């Protein structure tokens with residue numbers, strides 16, 4: 233194996249400028265051919281370079297021995313062979329789960345998780361890689377370690393694809409190959425949609441990475457215009473929607489984007505995707521003890537999804553620091569799944585992978601982050617307990633949708649004073665609300681209204 237496995241510093245020092253050279257994995261074949269031609273190289277070089285990038289085990293231009301030294305040096309001046317600077321690997325589940333923490337040259341940390349499922353009965357071996365689309369995330373789901381980090385920046389096409397090339401090299405060294413790819417790592421893919429679509433095209437292009445389109449899944453917390461944009465492209469990729477609650481009051485808390493695009497609008501957009509593509513949509517439902525796992529929640533979910541032909545994945549919440557919540561007990565998950573099945577909805581109960589290496593999205597990067605002060609953690613837990621009680625009483629959140637949603641979408645209509653972070657320049661990280669002083673986190677609440 234050629235990849236470096238190094239201990240990373242405790243927190244990225246964000247002083248390094250971004251490397252201006254594009255990553256070769258994000259360069260279109262036609263652009264690569266034009267570049268090589270401008271360098272005075274014959275046409276067949278484009279194929280040699282492409283083979284080195286997509287088919288070889290080389291991890292740097294230096295290792296591409298099919299090209300002469302001067303050409304390797306010329307390419308290295310113009311293009312990065314790999315946009316990842318360092319990778320720290322951790323193994324769990326008897327080495328069936330491998331978590332990679334990638335450090336980008338500007339110091340940002342992103343994660344990917346490789347999961348091995350051995351062949352069983354009729355079922356062939358699967359190797360599934362979960363990749364990140366952003367460093368941090370602006371959505372701020374409170375049970376998610378990435379959400380707590382806040383938004384740092386979008387990844388480029390090559391930075392997304394290079395997580396896959398890293399995993400491919402590790403797999404090849406063990407005689408395995410990648411069978412499935414899921415955008416379920418750090419970040420909200422539909423808030424970095426241009427790069428995600430670009431990467432998905434590279435990864436499913438037979439002349440480049442060559443993964444079957446049906447083996448690629450994009451997960452979203454419910455960015456309705458993004459789902460509609462994907463629907464217009466009508467790809468064969470699978471769409472997964474992170475629902476976690478069928479009732480708006482609870483979903484406002486668990487997935488703050490719900491305050492912008494409520495649950496019915498999300499499910500309607502996903503149904504549009506299913507109709508246009510013929511692909512079954514799957515719904516992710518993280519199960520939190522006593523919060524979203526009651527019979528009433530199961531019935532509300534059944535009413536919402538009945539007749540849509542979609543599938544629900546129930547996932548026990550992975551323990552993350554700084555929340556007052558724990559995973560639902562197995563018997564509660566079984567009962568929840570049973571109620572859905574009775575309504576004719578397909579359900580899979582997922583087991584947690586790699587808990588000992590913090591395999592929920594963003595956990596490893598969060599570990600490297602400075603630990604917030606104990607008082608801030610206590611306030612965050614207290615706020616979540618209060619908000620949970622309000623949500624369980626059916627009260628819609630009056631907090632605004634996450635501020636500063638980046639990308640092509642219009643900013644959410646905020647009827648109340650927006651937190652100050654919304655006015656910051658886009659280049660600065662958007663802090664999670666819980667990392668702001670309490671006075672700004674908790675503006676006075678106007679009278680509450682009930683959801684249903």
Ligand code: SAH
Nearest residue numbers: 376416419420451452453474516549550592
């Ligand atoms: N932002 C996208 C994709 C990345 S998150 C989305 O939310 O869909 C990928 C999945 O990991 C989501 O379904 C998310 O809800 C889930 N997840 C996040 N934190 C988790 C935790 N603590 N336990 C279990 N699943 C978690």
Ligand code: SF4
Nearest residue numbers: 369371373376379453
């Ligand atoms: Fe972002 Fe997804 Fe985590 Fe929510 S669950 S904060 S959308 S990464």
